[in-house]
Structures are given as C-alpha cells and as structure tokens.
Amino acid sequence: MTWDEMSPLLLEATGQTAQMVVWSTLFTVLFGLPLGIALVVTDRGGLLPSPVLNRVLGLVVNLGRSLPFIVLMIAVIPLTRLIVGTTIGTFAAVVPLTLGAAPFFARLVETALREVGRDTVQAAQAMGAGRGTIIGKVLLPEAMPGLVAGLTVTVVALISYSAMAGAIGGGGLGDLAIRYGYQRFETTLMVVTVVVLVVIVQLVQTLGDVVARRLARR
C-alpha cells in the first residue's frame, strides 16, 4: 500500500478511536468516580459506614472487572441496543467500553482516596465539616494527584480495549490493524498503526504524568 492509500484509512480509524476513547472516558469518570467514592465512604470506619451496601458495590465492581472485555462486549449487546438504539458502530462500542472501564477506574479512585490520611479527615470533622464538604473539599482535592494518575491508566486501558471494538463494528485503529495488517497481509499498514497507537499512548501517559506531578509537588 502507498502512503496515499493508507493515510485516509489511518485518519478515519484514528478519529474513531479518539471518539470511542473520549466518550467512554467521560462516562467512565461519570460512573466510576461516584462508585469509587461510595466504596470508600461506605466502608467500615468511613464517613457513612454501610457494610451491606459496601459489599454489594464491591461485588458489582469485581464482577465488571472479572469479565474479559471481548466477552463483556458481546454479553451487553441487549443493554447497548436499549441505550444507543443500535448494537454496531463507534457509539455502540462506548457502552461496553464504559462498563469495562468504570469498575476499573472506581478501584483506582478508591485506592487514591484511601491515601488521604485519617488525620486529615478527622481534622475536618473536628472543624465541624459535613460529609459533602469533606468529600468535595478534602478527599478529592487531596487525592487529586492519585486520581489523575488513575485516570491516565484508565485512558490507556480504554485505548487498548477500543482495539477490540472492531468485533462489533466500532472501527478504530485496532480494527484497521486486524482487517488490513492481519487479514490482508499489509505489513506496512500494520507497522504504521502500531506506531500511531504507541505515540497516542505515550502522549496520554506523558500528559498524565506531568499533570499528576505538578499537582503532587505542592
């Protein structure tokens, strides 16, 4: 394949990957962050201990994390149809991507929030701060470097998951590599795709590292 033949394919696939990753990142944060907070808050000795809810949430998160992504993607097809209206295409892939990444991100949020010292939380309680204030003004800002690092890992995981979206017609760089590089023996395209993926992951990781480090230096 010549560069002229490859470039429109690459451009389109990169756009699809970007679309899938951006949207699913957004929804992952939307669901994963509250879930992670809930895991910490409802734990024994948390701000609002609730052992039953905590166990249920923990179970849900573990369930989401124990399914291989490719299986999850197929298994949630009915749900995807319910939400998006279709089961194929880039947007249809956002549903399983979010379902796969949100529990993962929730665990990372949980870990980051646990890093905030018990002292710090108790000091805020001693000042008469309520739960909402403690979560919004103590836990989240204090855990911010960890949260950013967790988000970075999640985005990289989403880029990797999105490569499987070809299985449900989601397109993207992974799909391109499989269809052209593997099935049509277009080694050059395969190599280029891999390079593009590596560059994207590097960019995301570097950006995340810089932001996390800047936040942590304070």
Add this chain to the structure above:
Amino acid sequence: MIDVSGLRKVYRDRGREVVALGGVDLRVREGEIFGVLGQSGAGKSTLLRCVNLLERPTEGTVSVAGQELTALREGELRRARQRIGMIHQHFALLSSRTVAGNVAFPLEVMGVGRAERARRVAELLELVGLADKAGAHPAQLSGGQKQRVGIARALAGNPSVLLSDEATSALDPATTQSILSLLRNLNRELGLTILLITHEMHVVKGICDSVAVMRDGLVEESGAIPELIARPGSRLAAELFPLPRPEAGNVTITFTGQADEPVVSEIVRKFDVDVNILGGVLEEVAGVSAGRLRVRLTGGEREAALDYLTERGLLVEVTP
C-alpha cells in the same frame, strides 16, 4: 469549661471487648491549661477524641462551654465543633491548599464570606507569626511552621476551647519550646482554655496549670499541679522528681514554693539531728518552684524534727 463525667469507651474487636476508657471524670476550669499525661495506650487520645465527639463514648456525658455535646444531634454537633479548636500531632494540614487556604478552610465550613475570610486569615497568620508564608504550601514549611498553621486554623472560629493532641510530639526541643510558649501566650491573651494530651513531662512542666495522670483507661490523680505535688503518694510528683528507690527509714521531703527557706539547717540546729542528703530535684512547675529532697535523719529528736517540717507546710513521707 469542659466537664467530662462517667466517660466509658469500649471497643469491640473480633468479639472481644477492649476498654479504652473505664469511667473518667474530668473538670477543666475556664482559662486554664489542663494537661492529660500518660503513656501511649493509657487512653488519653481516646479521651481527647471523646471531648469533641470524634469518638462516641459508650457511656457518660461531655459538656463544653455549658453545652452538653453528647445530647446534640448531628447538625448541632457540627456547629458546636466549630467553636472547639483542635491541633494534631502530625498537623493534619491540607497539602493541596496554601497556608492561607488551610486557615480559610474552617471559615468556609462556617459559611464566612470571601472578604471577611481574607481579613480573618491575615489576622490569624499575623497572630501566629506566619504572615509572610500565606502563599506557601505545607510541604515547603518546617514542622514548627506547620503546627503554627494548625494553631491559626484551630483559632479561626474564635473558639473558647483548644484541644491539643500531642501537638509537640513530632517537633524538636527548640521548636517544642516555641510552640508551647505560643500556646501559653494565646491562653493568657485570649483567655483560651486548653486541654492537651501528652506523654512528655516537660510539656506539663512547661505550661500546664492542672494535670490528670492517666493509666489503663483511668485517671489516677488529677488537680492543680501544686496541690497534686503536695499530696502524699502522688504519681505526678514521683515522675516529676525522679529519685532512686528509697530505703527503709528514708525521709522524703516535698517542697512547693517553700524552696528558698533553709529548713534543713533549721532542724539540724533546733533538734540536733544528723541529715544525710541522698538525693534531690528542684523544678519550676506551674509558676512555682517545687522540689523533693530525700534524706536520712538520725540522732537527736528525730520525730520532733519531722513534725516541725510538717508544720512548716512541707510534705514529709517516711519510707516504712
């Protein structure tokens, strides 16, 4: 100012009951610095946390400034806590905020407006001598400076009471002294009542007016320091004036404020006794010089000499 009565705290750990506080009564008078002294595990930290109800006592009541905290609902308790300052061993500052932001935090919790907040923060930082560090982050400060931020933050709500949880235990001796004198000044100038817990005798010696000695979840003795020292068998005195274990017949004389009177030479002259000094310690505590002398008294009118010392207001203990 602080009234604690019948306070019990029992933890349940894997079916076993652990008694952290076994019925503690404590009364802290307005304007005094009250120290709770004890080894780690004695229950003093639990006691302090029960005063602002960070820990719910299993039994008993806590009143601060005439308000019974143990009877309050959650919202009321939060408002009451805004009037009780607290400082911590490891400072517990928000690393994501600047010094000014940390001091502003309790004001935000109280719903103080932005302009008023800025004014109050400047005032508080001035008070603790950190006006030039307003824009710094805690990570850039020394331990002593961090504790000053902690103190400024604790004073934000104009509290009548300050609780101090081992506030100087993580600091070096010189810094400890400067923090203790800051606390002493705040106590004098603002009339702030301070309840502090510590395992260090020099903190008690340095700034406390009254003290409670805790052991195994119970208060062994408590009261104003000069009175405590003058009490026979006082544990505080024993720790304050470390002397070797006495032998039978040894006489231990405790002075509180009469250290400048030449009582020993008086009894030698009047009662013709021989005095052999075995050991002695003199300390400045709660504004008075107090001390303890261990002697062997022989010959002459020994009993009369002992009676004379007691008449002079000294505590005389004879080891049986």
